[in-house]
Amino acid sequence: MTDIGQTVKDATRRLKAFTANNDFEISQGLVNELGEIYEAHTNHDENGQTKIVHAFDSEDGADVIVRIVSILSKKEDELTTTAQKCFRQCYNILWDFSDTPGNFVKHLMNTCIVRQCIENLRTGSKSTSNKFFFLQGELDLIRQSLGILYNISRDENAADVFDEDDLSFLLPYKEGDDEYLKALSAMILAFLSDEKINGIQGEKDTTEYMVKLLRGAKHTAEHRKQGLSCTELIDGITRLVLNDSNKETVREVQGVSLLMEFVKGNNLSEQEAAAKCLWTLSFSPSVQQELKSFMEELDSISCDDGSKEVLTKMIKGILLTLKSSEQNDEIRGSKESKGSHIMVSYSWDGGNGEKRARNIARNLKSRGFKVWIDVDEMTGSLLDAMAEAVNNSYLFILCVSDGYRKSNNCRLEAKYANGQKKVLLPVLVDSTLTSRKDWLAFLCSDMLYVDFREDNKFHSKCEELANQIHRLTGETDETDTSQSSRVLKRSNTLAFSSNAGDWGPEDVSIWLRENDLQGLACSLEGADGNTIAALRKMRREAPEFFYRSLWECDDKFKAQKLMMLLKFTRAMDQL
Structure with missing residues (x-):
């Protein structure tokens, strides 16, 4: 019995050799052979398909096919009928193979195919004046290009190979009359969607269209x-x-x-x-x-x-x-939070951020802190254990990473801790807080953080973290190394003195400088102690509105509107 994997490897090696010599007459026959082998296993033989793609990938098949596409695309107007067939078959192979589990799509992302497909789509959208009545060959190429980009977009690292600030090449297809092209375009936008990308995929119509497709799919026999x-x-x-x-x-x-x-x-x-x-x-x-x-x-x-x-x-x-x-x-209005340990919250993404989080926990333990981290303490139900860990903590360390901001588990932990009025202390392990406007940035927008992204500074940063913990806990009994029971101030940077309500605008400016919050000076221009007190109250009673309002005060007009709202609130309180 013929080993299908070996057959594919042999064909790919021969294809590689002939392509290196620019012998496309023979290459096109081998491309067709590979396509036919895959087609023969399309009916309910996923294992066979996976084996074919794995064998193809082991011989650098992605590089070989993309090289053929790149060369032939430059001569597209001069191609013979057989060369055109080879050109289309190459796209079919890339489309089919990238839809198969394995590393092929990751290797494909390292080629120039994304750029090539985007160029095909840009050219295709100009074929007629905003109407999608393409020649069959053009329509096939557009479908193939969108199909390849869709398969790539589902990879967790896809955003790295797309220009997130310019996805406009998809708009003519998303807004066109061809339902299949609309669907693929919407899906690509969906899978490239992230809090840091605003605009196209944040549009209401894309989301509405996706729900419409889902409702339609539910009522078909195939659920498609x-x-x-x-x-x-x-x-x-x-x-x-x-x-x-x-x-x-x-x-x-x-x-x-x-x-x-x-x-x-x-x-x-x-x-x-x-x-x-x-x-x-x-x-x-x-x-x-x-x-x-x-x-x-x-x-x-x-x-x-x-x-x-x-x-x-x-x-x-x-x-x-x-x-x-x-x-x-x-529990709104509660002013104190008690607990027995520090909780280290991080994303299980297997990257540098996770390693740094675990190292941070180990270092804190070596300093005598009682630390809860799921590696050591997880028992029973994951979510029940998380809730118990948050409830019994007196300090909640958020290990900020891209994986953290995308994880439902991490978001639940952080928002639950915030709602339970635990003291939050962010540490950066492989991402930033300032480059995005998302839930995590809003949550941590007024907090001091410790940056652990440079491994050669790990020990000095641990010392800085320990000092931050002592400052936040207001520790007075140095003999209590068990950290058994603490009463903590809710806020870290908004520590409010008893006479803060008497502050004038100059006092607020000094307070901002002392807490390294000069970036808020413009937004809080003219604010006095009563304004800060009102903001503090807002943070307790409506935290998400507080963070969003403060974050969006990026110009003088918005800042003035916020100040007026606070004055109005104070005036109502005095009625």
């Missing part, structure tokens, strides 16, 4: 729409709602109840995807109100017999988010 499965569409919506503005859009178009229908269904893949999407949505206050009507149903699904572990975890995440929001409302 425009070639996209319900699971794929839900995953795309999940990426879109990382942007908080899109959460509200999903709620407005009845997307929450639609996702609940999938959670209550019997397709496990769709159930897990929908539950993950609802968990991400559950951080929106307006979505929380709608989800609370489903709590009983969610609770019954989460009490599974253990055969649906991932689904149960997602649902418990939703329930804990909803319950923690209720608890946070109940």
Whole structure:
């Protein structure tokens, strides 16, 4: 019996040799042979497809095919009929193979194919004046290019190979009449969506269209729409709602109840995807109100017999988010937080950030601090253990990384800790706080942090961190190394003295300089002690509004509006 993997390797080696000599007459035959081998395994033979792609990839097949595409694209107007067929078949191979599990798509990302596909799309959109009636060859190439970019966009590192500030090449297709091209364009935008990218993928119509596709797919026998499965569409919506503005859009178009229908269904893949999407949505206050009507149903699904572990975890995440929001409302106004340990919160992404977080925890333990980190302390239910760890902490260290800001678990931990009025202390382990305007930046916007991104400064930064902890805890009993019970001030940089209400604008300016907050001087121009007191009250009673308002005061007009709002609030308090 012929070993299909060896056959593919042999064909790829021969293709590599002939391509190196620019012998495209023979190369096109080998390209067709590879395409036919894959096609023969398309019907319910995923293992065979994976084996073919793995063998192809082991011989640097991505580089070989992309080289052929690059050379032939420069001669496209001069190509013979057989050369054109080879050109199209190369794109088909890249489209099919990039949709197969494995490392092929990662290797493909290191070639020039993304740039080549984008150029195809830019050229295609100019073929006619904003109408999509292409010649069949042009339409095929556009579909192939969008298909390849879609498969690449699903990789976790895809944003690294796209120009996130210029995704305009997708707009003619997203706004066009071809439903298939619209669907692929919307999915690419969804998977490249991130809080740091504003504009195109934050638009309301993209989110609405994705929910519309999902609703249509649900009512087909195959649970597919425009070639996209319900699971794929839900995953795309999940990426879109990382942007908080899109959460509200999903709620407005009845997307929450639609996702609940999938959670209550019997397709496990769709159930897990929908539950993950609802968990991400559950951080929106307006979505929380709608989800609370489903709590009983969610609770019954989460009490599974253990055969649906991932689904149960997602649902418990939703329930804990909803319950923690209720608890946070109940404890508003609490001024103190007690606990027995420091909690180190980080993302399990396997990168440098995770390693640094664990090293930080070890160093703190060596200094006599009692530290909770899941590597040592996790028992029983993940989410139950997290809630208990937060409740028993007196200081919550956030290890800021890109993985942290994208993780529902981490977001739940941080917001739960904030709601429980724990003292938060950010440390940078592989990302920044200042380059983004997202939930994590809002949460930490007024806080001092320790930067651990340079490994050669690790020990000095640990010393700095220990000093910060002592400052925040206000430790007076140096013999109490067990850190058994502390009463902490809620704020780290907004430490308020008893006579702060008498401060004038000059006192506020001095206070900002002393706390290294000169960047807020423009936003708080003219603010006095009463203004700072009002801001402090706002932070306690409406933290998300506080952070968003302060962050968006990036010009004088917005700052003046905030100052006027605070004066109005004080005036009402005096009635």
